[in-house]
Amino acid sequence: MGNKQSQATVFAPLDSESSKIFNLTIDCFDEIFEYLNVKDLHSFGQTCKRMNKVAGEYFKQNYSSAPKECREDGIYMYCWDKDGVVNKRIQISGFNRFMPCISHYHLSLPKYIKSHINEFESTNHIHLREQRINSIRIKHFKRMLPQLEIVQHRECSMDGDFYDLILKYCKNLKVISVQSSDVGNRKNGKLNWLLQKYPKLERLELRPSDCCLIEELREFFVRNPNVQRFSTSSKFLSKNGDILLSSNAKLDILQVKRCNIISRFPLELLNRLHEQGFYKRLYIYTRSVDEELSTSLASVRGLELLCIWPFDKSYNLAELTNLRELIIYGESSAEDMENLANGLIRLERLYIDWANVNDIMPFIRRSPKLNKIKFIPRDEGVVLKLAMLNAERAKLAGARKIIIYTRDDVFLATKWTTRNGDTNLSFIEIRRADSIKWEHYD
Template sequence: MSYPEKKSTLSHSHNQSHNADAIAGPSNDESPPKIFKLNIDCFDEIFEYLNVKDLHSFGQTCKRMNKVAGEYFKQNYSSAENFCEEDGIHTVYSDTDDANMRILTSGFNKLMPRISTDYYRSLDELKTGPLKYIKSHISEFESINHIYLWDLYIFNETVEHFKPLFPQLEILQHRNCSMDGDFYDLILKHCKNLREIYVQDSQVGDRINGKHNWLLQEYPKLERLELIPRETHQRRNEELRNFFVRNPNVQRFSTIYKCLWYNADTFLNSNAKLDIFEVKRFYTERWPSSYYKQTLELLNRLHEQGFYKRLYIYVNRVDEENSILFASLKSFELLCIDWFDKSYNLAQLTNLRELIILDVSDVKDMEILANGLTKLERLYIDWAKIDDIMPFIC
């Protein structure tokens, strides 16, 4: 999951050549337009007032402006979703009414760090739409390091359209997809520079000799794996033990509550030494309370044996009972809550460094929570009111 990032100004003290290019005029003998005499800081100020649509329009005025505006786009909208459609790349942004919109931004293809594929109703529509565009413009995507495959049926012909981009990828996200063939053979073996792999609610290809081949491979640069199996595939996963043996460089692993429960022995017998262990979809009301308590005990055992240093947990909501139990967790540093209507005893989580609340009701005791979470470094509240955040500011 990603959250809004604060816009940063273009800082080029380390890149004087870019500064020179940004302020230099045309190379012919004609007098350059006065706007080319502005330095990069002035352009930063101008761009702060523009939304994505206007920034893109600004960048289409000439090649030099495309480079300057494109650099700003790359630095400040690197986490934005850029969907590939039939007519080009469309960036998602919020207008003044906070409604998500998509605007054509194909003029920034060379500086775009991430592209996504959206759901398409039929294979023919996919092949004549976004895949056709990607294939015909593949040479333009010089800066792409993140591909997000969303709700697709992936087979060899699909992969061929993306394959030229695979060697430069650092992040591969695979959500709600089905695959005809082996995940490793189709995609992963062509991606030699992957740092992060996300497999979210997806079918990850055929099993070879009863095993998922991709979990038995070595990924020399891989630092993060997120494995969220589909509901129908949540079972014991013996390949995970081999994965951690072959990839000791992985520092962050994310999975869901059910996967943790079914693979408890695998994790306890693993030699993995993670920096961050994330447990998502911690929906406690779907399991007996005894399972819930045993899971928390399991997490503490994993910490004691060095499986992880820091623990992140994502829950749908928190009641009084489980908020007390959370206080017993060791190195528990991040809590994400889908629905928040009362702080209960969360103030006891004195080691918490990040608190994320995606939906907040009319909570009255935020001041108690703020006073207790003295180590909090980051607070994210979706749809927050000033009364919700003022206690933390104070």
């Protein structure tokens, strides 16, 4: 794979579906694909139908959470090469069959989906953004609605009732997500879509652009007892606190986003909701933290996930000893990382952006329950020294194996420079960042 001649041979059209290359096992193909960026993987998949299936399945497993944008002439995404260079947006329409999620951006909804609707057999998630949602635009992907499990719209306006336009056709809905968007028109003064039953629904995200009282939430939770996660903003939570307290809902997770230290968190309300059983586990996503807030968070019941953007200082966050997941954005000091790693003894997942290897080393050395790290470096050309990381992790008694999910350029550079291309050691393994769906700050 290391020379141009061999690559040209691989990417040339195959004369027959019975080519000897198909004597290789799936494991062999997967190992070959580990050395390719998504642009070359897509080229590999265009050589014949059988190769499209093999390469497409690898794409589905390793790029499932990568943003994929639908345009007038196809589906596009960005890719990195092993030198840390972002290539131009590339078309990946040859993998339409293997895309769990597709996104539509801006005002014009492409007609491409309508003309290729039968190809999107794996798509269960549609993300509409910056759109005016109406019956004309919905018709382009209406045939896809029955297979969808996730319907998400962000920064959108809506002409009509959300249920009549989309939701009533989605028989397999597990997630409804409204982010900084219009909640739809009211019928007889009520939000009709919140008064329906969705038998398979597991999660509702409601962060409307207009933070108003929504009385229909009481009835929604009564009609949909299978919902286990409710996501909203701190402002909406404060506005509708009495409604939620009187809803008698029993959720597993309450996810509070768009928190702001200027307006403060509704800490007392959160504890009241936890006390009456509205939620068991709490996820908070905040815009920065100061010393007062970092101290106050220790009194919030059920807090298991904390996301901070931007992150500039740890303050007293190390006292959040029940925290299981930490997501941080921004430059940090070695002292901050040492303090956090020493205090967050139950930490299982760490997402760290704009970072360097020294930022994750304290957690590798001191967090025995940690098993997943998503590491997005601030620099280009980063190569992970897996043998060293593995040796450091092995020193910690009772340590769990850590999978490090990282940007494609880091994965590729490490793969190409690691002896025998071994990226799966006893205590450390690396994978492509887009192979896992990690809900970070949005």
